[in-house]
Amino acid sequence: KAGVTQTPRYLIKTRGQQVTLSCSPISGHRSVSWYQQTPGQGLQFLFEYFSETQRNKGNFPGRFSGRQFSNSRSEMNVSTLELGDSALYLCASSLGQGSTLHRYTFGSGTRLTVV
Amino acid sequence: LAKTTQPISMDSYEGQEVNITCSHNNIATNDYITWYQQFPSQGPRFIIQGYKTKVTNEVASLFIPADRKSSTLSLPRVSLSDTAVYYCLVGPMDSSYKLIFGSGTRLLVRP
Numbered sequence A: 001k002a003g004v005t006q007t008p009r010y011l012i013k014t015r016g017q018q019v020t021l022s023c024s025p026i027s028g029h030r031s032v033s034w035y036q037q038t039p040g041q042g043l044q045f046l047f048e049y050f051s052e053t054q055r056n057k058g059n060f061p062g063r064f065s066g067r068q069f070s071n072s073r074s075e076m077n078v079s080t081l082e083l084g085d086s087a088l089y090l091c092a093s094s095l096g097q098g099s100t101l102h103r104y105t106f107g108s109g110t111r112l113t114v115v
Numbered sequence B: 001l002a003k004t005t006q007p008i009s010m011d012s013y014e015g016q017e018v019n020i021t022c023s024h025n026n027i028a029t030n031d032y033i034t035w036y037q038q039f040p041s042q043g044p045r046f047i048i049q050g051y052k053t054k055v056t057n058e059v060a061s062l063f064i065p066a067d068r069k070s071s072t073l074s075l076p077r078v079s080l081s082d083t084a085v086y087y088c089l090v091g092p093m094d095s096s097y098k099l100i101f102g103s104g105t106r107l108l109v110r111p
Helices: none
Strands: A005-007 A010-013 A019-024 A031-038 A042-050 A053-057 A064-068 A074-078 A087-094 A110-114 B009-013 B018-023 B031-038 B045-050 B053-056 B061-064 B070-075 B084-092 B105-110
Touching (some): A005 A087, A019 A087, B009 B018, B045 B061, B045 B070, B070 B084
Parallel strands (some): B009 B105
Antiparallel strands (some): A005 A019, A031 A087, A042 A053, A087 A110, B018 B070, B031 B045, B061 B070
């Protein structure tokens, strides 16, 4: 079956702009989580959506937002980009409940560079 | 939330067995232990998960002692392609739990 698909793979934006990243989870998966990965901070949790509702949220400013659609596809948006937002953004999907709760399948990520 | 401690890095040679130990002294009764593997510029990949004793799959084994204050990921006969960062995570099967990754263990397999 198809894996988690993230688009675009690479993105270059200018400070102050906004960006939208997309994630298509594995078919049947209802949970989508987003992570930011940087060399200095490692993997940091942004938020999780389950059945179109934000279920968990990390410690990121309000410039970072997300949503999930009825088909479980998810988007995250970052407004007023800062240089420090340059990172690999990873999306992960899972069934979202029961014994498989921690069994995430990650996408390959979107590499965002802010200049 | 249980905090985990892993070695920052480990070196090994092809064909050897590698054991990576994770300490989680404050693990709660309802916490599970999950391990992920990450290659450069890729997302982490689920390896194995367990609650107690021993779990084995086609990729690795997970050993958990009775007190559950630590766990050991065992990779049999590693190859160069096993060079990666390995993360140990501990948490309940609770939908309010956020999967938190620590710094992980950087494993380097040499020829």
